[in-house]
Amino acid sequence: MRLYASLTPLKQWVSTLATAALDLFYPPVCAGCGVEVGTWWCAACQARVEWLCGAACCRALPLEGDGTETVAVISAARYTDPIARVIQAFKYEATPHLAVAFGAAMVTALRESSLAVATGAVLVPVPLYVQRQRVRGYNHSALLARHIGQALELPVDERTLRRVRNTEQQARIRDDATRQANVRGAFKADPRCANAAQIILVDDVFTTGATLRECALALKAAGAQAVAALTLARARD
Numbered sequence: 608m609r610l611y612a613s614l615t616p617l618k619q620w621v622s623t624l625a626t627a628a629l630d631l632f633y634p635p636v637c638a639g640c641g642v643e644v645g646t647w648w649c650a651a652c653q654a655r656v657e658w659l660c661g662a663a664c665c666r667a668l669p670l671e672g673d674g675t676e677t678v679a680v681i682s683a684a685r686y687t688d689p690i691a692r693v694i695q696a697f698k699y700e701a702t703p704h705l706a707v708a709f710g711a712a713m714v715t716a717l718r719e720s721s722l723a724v725a726t727g728a729v730l731v732p733v734p735l736y737v738q739r740q741r742v743r744g745y746n747h748s749a750l751l752a753r754h755i756g757q758a759l760e761l762p763v764d765e766r767t768l769r770r771v772r773n774t775e776q777q778a779r780i781r782d783d784a785t786r787q788a789n790v791r792g793a794f795k796a797d798p799r800c801a802n803a804a805q806i807i808l809v810d811d812v813f814t815t816g817a818t819l820r821e822c823a824l825a826l827k828a829a830g831a832q833a834v835a836a837l838t839l840a841r842a843r844d
């Protein structure tokens with residue numbers, strides 16, 4: 608298992624060295640096909656992904672009730688195999704290095720979308736509950752946000768939004784209403800989020816939008832000026 612958290616530069620250097628040593632003795636295998644050796648995510652699998660572009664990247668997620676207030680959600684790909692399988696590996700099989708390629712794909716989607724990134728925009732990853740993050744060792748959404756932030760020179764704020772209670776994993780719930788109830792009131796935002804000109808939420812998969820909606824509502828309740836979202840994949844049309 609490779610360790611990856613918010614590490615100091617020295618620890619990061621040691622971690623990189625340890626990963627290189629591990630790769631020498633246990634070469635990575637593509638999480639998509641399980642065949643291609645020497646890479647975590649091979650070119651052939653990437654070519655089979657249903658990448659989204661232009662208007663197809665963007666959906667308007669209604670926030671409450673009458674649906675007049677919406678949040679723009681940009682997604683890089685359809686949630687089908689092989690990327691669906693690889694996202695599962697990214698979340699549950701200690702493969703944080705997949706964030707490099709995934710983050711790059713999300714940057715491309717954002718750049719090609721019609722969403723205007725404001726001067727003073729801040730990236731906010733969807734947080735995990737503290738105990739779940741401890742078990743997993745990293746928050747996959749935060750890893751994505753850090754790579755996107757580096758590429759776009761945007762700050763990443765991993766503290767302004769917190770998950771204040773543990774919730775059942777959304778992927779295990781089939782019914783839309785139950786998914787919404789599962790995350791209702793699960794997030795709290797710090798009032799300093801009001802200082803950002805725009806907040807771009809970062810998450811792996813957009814399914815019903817229940818989690819992104821709750822995050823956006825928490826941010827708006829704390830005074831956020833403008834909220835949008837960027838996900839790696841979208842499960843529905």
Ligand SMILES: [Zn+2]
Nearest residue numbers: 637640649652
């Ligand atoms: Zn592959």
